[in-house]
Amino acid sequence: MIITAREQERKARQDKRFINKETQTAAKYLRRIEELSGAPEGMEPFLDTLERIYVDMQGIDIPHGQKTIGTYCVMAPPELIYAAGAVPVKLCSGNYTAFFVGDDIAPRDACPLVKAVAGFKHTGLMPLYEDCSLMIVPVTCDCKKKIAGMLADKCEVMTMHIPTSKGDDEIDEFTDQLYDMAARLEDVTGNQITYNTLAEGFRKTGRAQYELSEFIRLKKQNPYLIRGTHAMTIMNASAYMTAEKWADVLHTVNASLKKRAKNSQTVTNKKLPRILLTGSPIVFPNMKIPLLIEEMGGIVAGDETCMGERGLYDPPVITDDSFDGMMRALANKALRPCPCPTFADNTQRIYRLKQLIRDNQIQGVIYHVLRGCLVYDFEYKRIEEELGQLGIPVIRLESDYNEEDVEQLRIRIEAFIELIKLRQKPEKHTAARRDF
Numbered sequence: 290m291i292i293t294a295r296e297q298e299r300k301a302r303q304d305k306r307f308i309n310k311e312t313q314t315a316a317k318y319l320r321r322i323e324e325l326s327g328a329p330e331g332m333e334p335f336l337d338t339l340e341r342i343y344v345d346m347q348g349i350d351i352p353h354g355q356k357t358i359g360t361y362c363v364m365a366p367p368e369l370i371y372a373a374g375a376v377p378v379k380l381c382s383g384n385y386t387a388f389f390v391g392d393d394i395a396p397r398d399a400c401p402l403v404k405a406v407a408g409f410k411h412t413g414l415m416p417l418y419e420d421c422s423l424m425i426v427p428v429t430c431d432c433k434k435k436i437a438g439m440l441a442d443k444c445e446v447m448t449m450h451i452p453t454s455k456g457d458d459e460i461d462e463f464t465d466q467l468y469d470m471a472a473r474l475e476d477v478t479g480n481q482i483t484y485n486t487l488a489e490g491f492r493k494t495g496r497a498q499y500e501l502s503e504f505i506r507l508k509k510q511n512p513y514l515i516r517g518t519h520a521m522t523i524m525n526a527s528a529y530m531t532a533e534k535w536a537d538v539l540h541t542v543n544a545s546l547k548k549r550a551k552n553s554q555t556v557t558n559k560k561l562p563r564i565l566l567t568g569s570p571i572v573f574p575n576m577k578i579p580l581l582i583e584e585m586g587g588i589v590a591g592d593e594t595c596m597g598e599r600g601l602y603d604p605p606v607i608t609d610d611s612f613d614g615m616m617r618a619l620a621n622k623a624l625r626p627c628p629c630p631t632f633a634d635n636t637q638r639i640y641r642l643k644q645l646i647r648d649n650q651i652q653g654v655i656y657h658v659l660r661g662c663l664v665y666d667f668e669y670k671r672i673e674e675e676l677g678q679l680g681i682p683v684i685r686l687e688s689d690y691n692e693e694d695v696e697q698l699r700i701r702i703e704a705f706i707e708l709i710k711l712r713q714k715p716e717k718h719t720a721a722r723r724d725f
Contacts (some may be wrong), residue, residue, distance in 0.1 A: 290600035304706040307412055308346065309401070310333035311386040315343035318574040325583060326328070327516050327556030329549070331541035335526035339573055340531050343384070348416040349529050351376050355421050356478055361406070361436075362427035364451060364623040367532065368615075369467065372482045380416060380424065380526035382406050383572030387415075388690035395432075400661040401690035402570065403432040410443055417529070418446040423477045425470065427451050429631040430664050447473050453633045455624045464613075464620040471616075484612045491605065491615065497527070497536040498604045504539055505598060507546040509649045511591070512555040514546045517566070517589020517683075518579040524597045525573040562709040563590035563650055567642060567656035567672075569665045570596045577695055578657055578686065578702075585703045593642060594657075599628065630664040637670065639675050646681060653709045654683045655702070659690075682708060 292300075319340055341347050358370045360382040370377040382388075382405035391404030394411055409415045412550060426437040427449040433508055449466050452459035460724045480486070508520055523542065527535045535660045549555070564587045571579060571594055579589050592598050605622040628638035645651065654676055658666045666687075673683045684705045688694055 304412065307386055307390065307414060311384060311664055312346065314385050315339070315574045318576050318580075319344070319441040319544045320591050322518060322522055322576065322579055324520055325514075325516060328519050329515055329542050331538060332523070334538045335523050338526045338529050340524070342417055343574060346414070346416060348420045349376065349531075350534075351531065352682065358474065358477070359418065359421035359424040360427075361425065361433060362429055362449075362451075363595050364427040364429070365425040365449060365470070365630075366467065366605075366619040366623060366626070367513060368487065368490035368494050368605070368619060369471055369474060369482065371493050371532070372487040373471070373478045374480040374486070374675060375422070375478050376531055378421065379596075380406065380418060380432075381528075381569075381570060381572050382409055383575030383690065384409065385575070385690045385692070387412070395436075398661050399432050399435075400430075400569075400659050402572065402659060402662075403436045405690060406436055407439055409533035410440055413443075421446060421647075423473065425449065427630060430662075432661070434491045445477070451631055452624070453509060453631070455632065460617070460620050460624060463624055464617050467616050467619055484532055484615075485505055487612065487615050491607075493532045495604060497532040497539070498602055500536045500539040500543060501598075501602045503543045504546075505602065507543060507550065510550060511563070511590075511650055513557065513561070513588055513590070514549045514555060516556050516583055517564070517592060520577065521576070521579050521589065521592055522573070524592070524601060525571075525709070527601060528596070559586075559711075561586060561588040561617070562706050562713075563588060563652045564579055564706075565589075565591035565593065565645055565649065565651040565654045566594040566657060567591075567654060568669075569659040570594050571657065572596050575690055577692070578655070578688065578698065581695070581699050581702050582655065582706070585699065585706050586678070587653075587702070587706045587709075591651055593628070593645055595629065603627070631666045635668060635671075639672065642672065642676065643679070646676070648677065651681065651712070654681055655705070656685045658685060658687045660687055682712070691720045 318584040357378050358375045359378055361380055367377040381402055384405045387408030388401050389404040390408030390411055394407045395404045402477060409418050424440055424444055424446045426433055428434045429451050440446050452462060475481055507514055539654055564582055566589050582589055603622055603626045605618040607618045628641045657668050669685050676683050
């Protein structure tokens, strides 16, 4: 196909507009996060990482020659990728500009996350995507299934079937898929995955999970040691850092939070409504909902999303110290504790939400649904009913990858926070009468 000079010029102008809009949006949200008071010491490397990827438009910071493997779900275990001598990166996107490009590629009712992925891959301008030697797509919904086919036209792709239940047969089936994943990684990297390299992969992710467990423990303290938006930014940055580097930087943040706790320093003296954010993933730079919650006088005290606590902390438990035992531990880790709505029976998801509400002293739940994300939208009614029995107010917020809905979201979030404050006042008066 011959491309004329005029077509080349038009393509160059389109690429320039895309880069300008993409970097401006990312820089804007980074600035809003930086302006939010209460950031802990050691926060800068996480912000620098997001700036490197989305503003400077560079690839991840790894040694020259080391391969990157893109993943589109937390059910693709990073331990296996590290065992192959490669580095995992999470490619689910929250980018508004890429979403608008993908809007012309994917169907109208496809979710914005998938449209943004399609947009980035179509433009070929994002090093994070272009540098990947392989993309692994666990099929958790119909949109993921179709995007895998679209991506396969432009790069090497492996799909993984996610079972709809978590029985022993399903664990066996998923373990077989992990062996297939290991073989594919060996072909791509040229490195053999052995008992020792897999054990090293476990060690790398294990240290990150230990630091995360400390972070979660400190984050749930009341009064608040850190804002939820800052915590979610830290967890989003893990997608673009090696596990070891992320653990090192998070260790510094944890030390800062422990110092705050010792000195009784909090992010605010006000008693802010404690909000649990659950539902569709919140992926940088689409941080408008956590930012609005905290700008409107609430605090994100809990985060049950797959780019947050759920996606990062479920350490594998090895009961059989063999290669197959480690592979089965990865299969169990991916499926057994996962409260993703892709599973048919989600009793475990309800239990997990109630556990988070109890542990984080939650006063209200914001259920976030990306437009077109049916698996999460389907769950809302049952969750509203279950949490209503506990007296916990729940609000469903549907959003898209643009800023046209910001004011509507602001009004609804502000009203929800005021509702929680009003519910607190009678409790204060009752307590005062009892004391009297």
